[in-house]
Amino acid sequence: MSQPWREAFRGSQKLTDFYVHLAAKSERTHIAYENRLKQICDFFGIPYVKFDPQAVTQEMYDTLFKEKSQKAKHSTLNSFTSVFSVLSKVYNLGLDVYFLIEDDAESDYVTFRELQEIINKTDKEVATLCSFLFCTGLRLVSVSKIKKEDLFLNSENPFVKNVYLKGGRYEDFYILFPEICLPLLKWYMQYKSQQLSNYSENPFVFVSAQGHNTRQYIYFNVSKAGKVLGRAVSPKMFRTGLAVYLKQMGVQGPVIQMALGHRDLNTTVKVYSKFDKSDILRELNMKKKEGLVGSNSGINTFSTFNSNTVQTVTQNIEKCPFCSGVIDHEMLVCPHCLRDIRRICPVCKRFLNIKWEICPYCKKKFDDEFIKAKTRDDV
Structure with missing residues (x-):
């Protein structure tokens, strides 16, 4: 639904050149610029x-910047500066604008240690989305468009194929910390298969409870991580957090640019011709050997459904509670007796043995009707 103020901007002849300049940008960018323009008018x-x-004058820019800088984050200030910069360029205003470094304030990004805290303390659906954003460094718009057929999780170096990037480009992206991300991602896809009857027919990976791959769904769930960190959290903060973490590890700048898929990638490769995509994995593996990467230290990756011990996927063999046939920890149906063998805890969303009457993780007790409904085929 279009707002009156937005229609006023788009219908203004005085802003025609402004919109011509934005023509090559996405509708989302249009909206972001308009929102800042509205806030400038309100101010x-x-x-x-x-x-x-x-x-628009230099005094207006300086006044707004000084006032907003008392509370706003660097990224917010830079978004205002971007609008003034475009206005100055299009209308030859000669404004002296300045952009701030966004990663010099920890509140502008999520650190690796904070990601650990999010994974260990928050909802698993939230943990999956946060870990995927951090481990790929992708923007929100890219994550919302990822399809199941583009996930190559069993390759030696897991990656996502043909990722949609800002500006309409497509590129392959590595999952840089698969030991953290993959167990959660596999759980997520199993969980959605149980939650949605038609999830197998839905081409997209990340979908809401109604089966929609909206940015709002991802943004809303990621924002829940703010309760753990005690401050507001947005998807962009994980992308920035990955860049900062790679920089702290000593990964070279051009490699970080390629890892994030920046628009000036071709220029970067031409200038630093000795770097290519394989250097992302080379640098990361080298840092791991040097002990500079925390791997999944301190992170509960939920790689098992067995409550007695945490084991690797290859070691984690269980028995069906009905026929005692050997089953794998990722199975939802017994291949021998074809009965459901898992249930989802409605509170913590973990997969549990279908005969358990209480969740050992969050202490949720299941009523008799719930248990009977889940084990009805045992009669």
């Missing part, structure tokens, strides 16, 4: 229909 008390870009 100075300018009616939307009367906003004249030619009347």
